[in-house]
Amino acid sequence: MFKDLDPILHSQLRLAVMSLLISVREAEFTFLKEKTNATAGNLSVQINKLKDAGYIEVKKQFKDNYPQTLCSITEAGITAFEKYVRDLQSYLQTGAA
Amino acid sequence: MEDKTLSSAESLQLIDSMINRARNRFSENGHLYLVWGWTVFVIALSQFFVISFKLHQQPQLLWMLTFAPWLYMMVYLNRQKKAETVRTYTEEITSYVWLVFVVMMFLNGFIVGKSGFIQLIMPLALVLYGMPTAISGIVLRFRPLVLGGTACGLLGVASLYVSYAQQHLLLAAAVLVAWIVPGYLLRQRYNASNKK
DSSP states (O other): OGGGSOTTTSSHHHHHHHHHHHHSSEEEHHHHHHHHTOOHHHHHHHHHHHHHTTSEEEEEEEETTEEEEEEEEOHHHHHHHHHHHHHHHHHHHHHHO | OOOOOOOHHHHHHHHHHHHHHHHTOOOOOSHHHHHHHHHHHHHHHHHHHHHHTTOOSOGGGGGGGGHHHHHHHHHHHHHHHHHOSEEOHHHHHHHHHHHHHHHHHHHHHHHHHHHTOGGGHHHHHHHHHHHHHHHHHHHHTOHHHHHHHHHHHHHHHHGGGSOHHHHHHHHHHHHIIIIIHHHHHHHHHHHHHHHO
């Protein structure tokens, strides 16, 4: 049961990032950092893990001569997130029964 | 926040809190509704007087005054785009709806101008005003805009039964209920949600 939960999503910061990104079209790294209260280094590592899993897309570009990192959730990310929530719900139901 | 694993209850709580943090952000401050609302309101009333008292042969030239708000809007939107760190689905939908509206308004003007049925320009413009206003209201879940959009449609039908000069009074009434009043209410809601 618990071991079936997606290990990529079953971590506090990665789950927070995915929950933020599922609600918006795209978000800047600074927005994710502000909302999660994470350090830039840790957030960067977790974003890369989500990107490597194919759950999010990361676009790096320049805005007013400053580097800008834009993140958005992918179709695979949405599917994984929905499955994670379903798994959590069934786990809780089993636990409650 | 650290990279720790969570219990299932903690996970659900975290998802809920993060989704709320992203969703509770209300970015529509009503500023452009007010800029365009007052611009069109003043022009429509001026046109009514110019036509009624035959003050000028070409009252439509008053629309040239929209050049300044256009310029201002470009600068304002550009600044806003630079400042934003997140783009929601709501913002994306509403911005495209208004973009399509602008294109449709130009096409409306062109088609009616070519057809020679100039008296139809106001009814069609009013109906068109209603469309993006109502859609924005539905997407933003903001009832005054939905009501304003509906009122535009009704005023569009009503404008078929009044004189060309009086149609401009209906236009002024339409922007008052569809843009100016909702604009102030949006500003109020924006200020209240940003105070929290």
